[in-house]
Amino acid sequence: MPELPEVETVARSLEKGQGSEAGILNQKIIKAEVDWAKSVATPSLRLFKSRIKNQRVLRVGRRAKYIHIQLSEDALLVHLRMSGDLLIGRQPEDLGKYSRLRIYFDSGQILSFNDARKFGRVWLIKDPSEIYAGLGPEPLGKDLSNDDFYLALQKRKRQLKPLLLDQSFIAGIGNIYADEALHAAQLHPLSIANQLTRADADRLLQSIRVVLEEAIRRNGSSIDWSYKGGEFQNQFAVYQKTGEECPRCGEKILRIVVGQRGTHFCKNCQALL
DNA sequence: AGGGAAACCCGAACGC
DNA sequence: TGCGTTCGGGTTTCCC
Numbered sequence: 377m378p379e380l381p382e383v384e385t386v387a388r389s390l391e392k393g394q395g396s397e398a399g400i401l402n403q404k405i406i407k408a409e410v411d412w413a414k415s416v417a418t419p420s421l422r423l424f425k426s427r428i429k430n431q432r433v434l435r436v437g438r439r440a441k442y443i444h445i446q447l448s449e450d451a452l453l454v455h456l457r458m459s460g461d462l463l464i465g466r467q468p469e470d471l472g473k474y475s476r477l478r479i480y481f482d483s484g485q486i487l488s489f490n491d492a493r494k495f496g497r498v499w500l501i502k503d504p505s506e507i508y509a510g511l512g513p514e515p516l517g518k519d520l521s522n523d524d525f526y527l528a529l530q531k532r533k534r535q536l537k538p539l540l541l542d543q544s545f546i547a548g549i550g551n552i553y554a555d556e557a558l559h560a561a562q563l564h565p566l567s568i569a570n571q572l573t574r575a576d577a578d579r580l581l582q583s584i585r586v587v588l589e590e591a592i593r594r595n596g597s598s599i600d601w602s603y604k605g606g607e608f609q610n611q612f613a614v615y616q617k618t619g620e621e622c623p624r625c626g627e628k629i630l631r632i633v634v635g636q637r638g639t640h641f642c643k644n645c646q647a648l649l
Numbered sequence: 650a651g652g653g654a655a656a657c658c659c660g661a662a663c664g665c
Numbered sequence: 666t667g668c669g670t671t672c673g674g675g676t677t678t679c680c681c
Contacts, residue, residue: 455675456675457675492660493658493660493674494657494658495657495674495676535652538652550674600674602660635652638672638673
């Protein structure tokens with residue numbers, strides 16, 4: 377399992393306080409309860425409940441947007457999608473009305489997967505490499521050099537916005553951070569990847585890192601009612617700022633739709649290449 | 650290969 | 666007050 381800085385998803389899951397993952401370390405699972413069957417992507421519900429029993433938590437990490445909870449026999453992977461959260465409590469009734477799945481430990485602690493919109497999924501799997509197989513490099517850490525990134529961009533004739541959201545190209549960037557990183561790098565979301573100069577590519581990778589690291593530091597973004605712990609929304613330059621002034625040049629922020637995703641940018645400082 | 654669209658979800662925020 | 670509609674997040678799947 378990769379040892380990497382946490383991204384938004386982990387920051388969100390751990391919002392109850394640093395070390396909440398340490399609170400379940402080495403503990404033994406005694407049972408699992410599942411209210412929303414579809415939240416278990418694999419295996420079958422029956423197998424999930426029987427197989428997870430008696431396993432211990434060895435470590436907690438992350439790959440792309442997956443939280444990786446390594447158990448004695450299997451890996452428990454959690455993808456929060458947009459409204460998911462991981463909470464730890466001692467009473468089921470403290471876990472809120474959107475608790476979809478609960479894992480009980482012998483210590484009396486309960487790990488709850490909450491998800492108002494039922495988009496998130498968990499996997500209990502011996503070898504998670506098949507799930508990780510299609511993922512691109514991590515933008516944080518040393519996984520990706522400036523050379524690698526420039527070369528990868530050169531090979532693609534694709535608009536930057538959908539490319540940044542493509543988890544097989546680069547892992548871990550969501551819609552908010554794609555818009556913010558492109559603005560920070562002064563690149564138009566519709567510019568074509570192989571048109572970027574080396575300097576553009578360097579600036580883009582640097583911007584992705586700055587944006588993600590700052591977002592992690594601020595526990596992610598709270599953009600609606602479903603997650604309240606984040607602070608990064610207070611730093612948005614363009615995301616959901618349609619019609620407001622660009623913090624760099626004062627031009628009005630525009631909103632377009634690219635690949636069915638809302639896309640916010642400043643046409644003055646993000647010129648189309 | 651790349652792009653577009655639909656499907657999966659549901660509470661909030663709107664319009665009437 | 667109460668209906669109906671739209672929205673948006675990430676991913677997969679299908680189709681051009």
